[in-house]
Amino acid sequence: MPAPRALTVMARMPKKSGEFELIARYFAPLAAGAAGAFALSDDAALVDLEPGQRLVVTTDVLVAGVHFRSEEAPGDIAAKALRVNLSDLAAMGARPRAYLLGLALPESIDDSWIERFAGELAGEQARFGLALVGGDTVATGGPLTVAVTALGEVAEGRVLRRRGASVGDRVYVSGTIGDAALGLELVKGRLAGAALMLDDTETAALIARYLRPEPRLALGGRLAGLASAAIDVSDGLVADLEHICEVSGFGAVVRAAALPLSEAAGHVLDAEPALRATVLSGGDDYELLFTAPEARAAEAGRLSADTGVAVTEIGEIVEGQGVRVVDESGRDITPARTGYRHF
Ligand code: ADP
Numbered sequence: 233m234p235a236p237r238a239l240t241v242m243a244r245m246p247k248k249s250g251e252f253e254l255i256a257r258y259f260a261p262l263a264a265g266a267a268g269a270f271a272l273s274d275d276a277a278l279v280d281l282e283p284g285q286r287l288v289v290t291t292d293v294l295v296a297g298v299h300f301r302s303e304e305a306p307g308d309i310a311a312k313a314l315r316v317n318l319s320d321l322a323a324m325g326a327r328p329r330a331y332l333l334g335l336a337l338p339e340s341i342d343d344s345w346i347e348r349f350a351g352e353l354a355g356e357q358a359r360f361g362l363a364l365v366g367g368d369t370v371a372t373g374g375p376l377t378v379a380v381t382a383l384g385e386v387a388e389g390r391v392l393r394r395r396g397a398s399v400g401d402r403v404y405v406s407g408t409i410g411d412a413a414l415g416l417e418l419v420k421g422r423l424a425g426a427a428l429m430l431d432d433t434e435t436a437a438l439i440a441r442y443l444r445p446e447p448r449l450a451l452g453g454r455l456a457g458l459a460s461a462a463i464d465v466s467d468g469l470v471a472d473l474e475h476i477c478e479v480s481g482f483g484a485v486v487r488a489a490a491l492p493l494s495e496a497a498g499h500v501l502d503a504e505p506a507l508r509a510t511v512l513s514g515g516d517d518y519e520l521l522f523t524a525p526e527a528r529a530a531e532a533g534r535l536s537a538d539t540g541v542a543v544t545e546i547g548e549i550v551e552g553q554g555v556r557v558v559d560e561s562g563r564d565i566t567p568a569r570t571g572y573r574h575f
């Protein structure tokens with residue numbers, strides 16, 4: 233016998249808990265590892281530091297339609313929201329300790345979405361060694377917004393700064409550059425012919441780099457005393473190197489031929505050389521970009537072996553200002569648009 237109509241509709245209704253139920257059911261378990269979070273049942277949390285450690289604080293706000301596509305899986309959104317903050321901690325040389333989570337939830341978000349989102353955070357916390365200590369949960373008529381504030385610690389005197397590069401310093405970057413920007417082009421279906429050059433594994437690898445950046449925490453922790461300046465590549469390689477140059481008071485030259493590219497990115501560029509501008513100015517790589525004195529080049533060269541993350545010398549700091557990208561014959565090929573800007 234068919235169920236009465238009203239019941240059928242009820243069964244299809246997504247479950248939507250109230251604010252306090254959501255916090256107690258999905259978020260309080262994520263605070264279990266932090267005694268000072270009081271199971272998210274108090275007004276604020278206590279965070280203790282060991283003597284000689286400094287608190288490092290950073291926040292990033294991710295808005296649906298701007299920083300991620302609303303159709304992305306809740307787990308991918310959770311991982312990215314946390315990881316972009318951990319990348320900032322890495323760029324300061326800090327270790328993650330705790331984080332706060334601000335959520336503005338549109339009507340379309342139900343319990344099953346939150347469950348998947350929180351489930352992913354549980355895995356990410358275990359992997360990166362931090363716990364949830366607080367946050368805020370509000371309803372919005374606007375797009376889904378996820379704001380993570382990450383707390384880290386770094387020993388006094390071991391913090392990395394953007395400022396400090398000097399003329400003659402070598403410029404290094406970790407991992408490979410441009411994968412995330414190409415991954416975004418792929419998910420948006422904008423790579424056309426170049427996409428045909430990729431097999432399924434390569435396509436998946438580029439998209440994964442866009443969805444799940446890898447914060448270079450181990451590398452960041454090794455750079456104190458070696459790097460003269462450091463930043464994570466979030467806006468784009470050239471734009472972020474410009475940030476180091478501006479606060480350090482110098483310019484930089486980058487050799488395009490030295491840029492570390494993944495095999496997949498190499499195939500895309502072979503098919504469509506014009507996409508090199510996307511590689512140079514596309515954001516979302518979350519690699520570490522740093523400078524070190526020439527005299528320390530041997531030490532910098534050992535970082536790859538010590539951390540398991542490729543570290544490549546791509547250029548040097550020079551007199552003047554701005555970043556110039558040159559090809560093998562020294563021709564200036566700096567892209568007109570160097571990185572992402574919101575305003
Ligand atoms: P108040 O109104 O006093 O700011 P809230 O009701 O917003 O308190 O929050 C109650 C507790 O739940 C606080 O400890 C807060 O940090 C925590 N909390 C609220 N939303 C979240 C969230 N999305 N993630 C983690 N903790 C949260």
Ligand code: MG
Binds near residue numbers: 367368369
């Ligand atoms: Mg509140």
